[in-house]
Amino acid sequence: MQKSDHHEQNLTSPRGLIHKVLRRTNSRRSPTAAEQDPSPVFPETSNTKFLKQKNVEGASKDPEKGSTHDNRIEDEKSDLLGYEVCSGKLTLDNKGRSVSGEQSGSGSSGNCFDARLTTEALVWGSNILKLEDIVSVSYNAGLRHFTVHACPLEKRSNGLSCFMKPRRIQKDLRFLSTAPHEAFRWVNGFADQQCYVNLLPHPMASSKKHSSELIPFDAMLDPYVKCRSPPKILVILNPRSGHGRSSKVFHGKVEPIFKLAGFKMEVIKTTHAGHAKSLVSTIDFSTCPDGIVCVGGDGIVNEVLNGLLCRDDQIEAGSLPIGIIPAGSDNSLVWTVLGVKDPISAALSIVRVNNISFVQFY
DSSP states (O other), rough: HHHHHHHHHHSSSSSHHHHHHHHHHHHHSSSSSHHHOOOOOOOOOOHHHHHHHHHHHHHHHHHTOOHHHHHHHHHHHHHHHHHHHHEEEEEETOOOOOOOOSSSSOTTTTTTEEEEEEEEHHHHHHEEEEEGGEEEEEEEOSSSEEEEEEEEOOEEESSGGGGGGBBBOOOOEOOOOOOHHHHHHHHHHHTTEEEEEEEOHHHHHOOOOOOOTTOOTTSSOOOOOOOOOEEEEEEEEOOOOOHTTTTHHHIIIIIIHHTTOEEEEEEOOSSSSTHHHHHHHOOGGGGGOOEEEESSSSSHHHHHHHOOOOOOHHHHHHSEEEEEEEEESSOOOHHHHHOOOOOOHHHHHHHHSSSOOOOOOO
16 A cells, blocks of 8 residues: 555655656557658639649640750750751762861761751751851852852861861752752842852853753742942962971961952062061052951961051051961961961851951051
């Protein structure tokens, strides 16, 4: 009796009550983890039913629609290629070959591609040719074909390509459209993107020979193409630059690009030190209104700039564009200004950007 009374007194004490509450709470806990953390269940409202039904209907109507991630990728690609100028069917003629003897494109002759011209590139099939790599476009009025002259970077498949210098090769891509007016529309699209177009007469106008390739020229088709006038420049060449290789670089690589772009140029080779300075200080700018191109190293550029500074007409001399073709042993200036050391890339930058891209010194 004394023990039971003592036990009841302990239960009625504050400490005993605490132990009693703890025992009751422990006994009420469920043994399984699933019952300890049950997932909340919410009643399905009319709004949730409507959203589910809408998602199911959207999936059934457009089962081929990709995910939002794929859509974002397509949007990024379209942004990188710019806005579309024109589109249609084009056939790449593999008979046209590049200067190096390689074929100008992939696929057999007669393959028709879905092509489009954008503000950044010409795209046909899986091929992309940037507009900055295009020199000019040749087109005979009334024919279905036109030729794109370009100098793209050569694709190298070997693993050592990252350690090799990038090399550009000249390619002539001959495209065949579905009709003469379609070819004319493509050519006008290139002209709108500031590409030089060499518009040639219909072959029937100068030859009496008939060919199956010739298509009668539509008299209603206006052969006028809104194209820029050919630039007129002065080329100052230092033949001693680059251990005597500058003449070979200019005449072998740069001059053909300038001719394809329609440049009218006068080439003057320096004969002694200071020749370029005295020439530029007294030259009539009307003979080279579109600029002066220096072919050589940093020394020839320095002489030309000093010659401009010696002139009395400083405003006109300061606004004359100066182009640089790296062909010397040290081409640090053109590397700093243009970011290139390749003479073909420098020539393309002169041809493409704003019709005639030079470095302007004020």
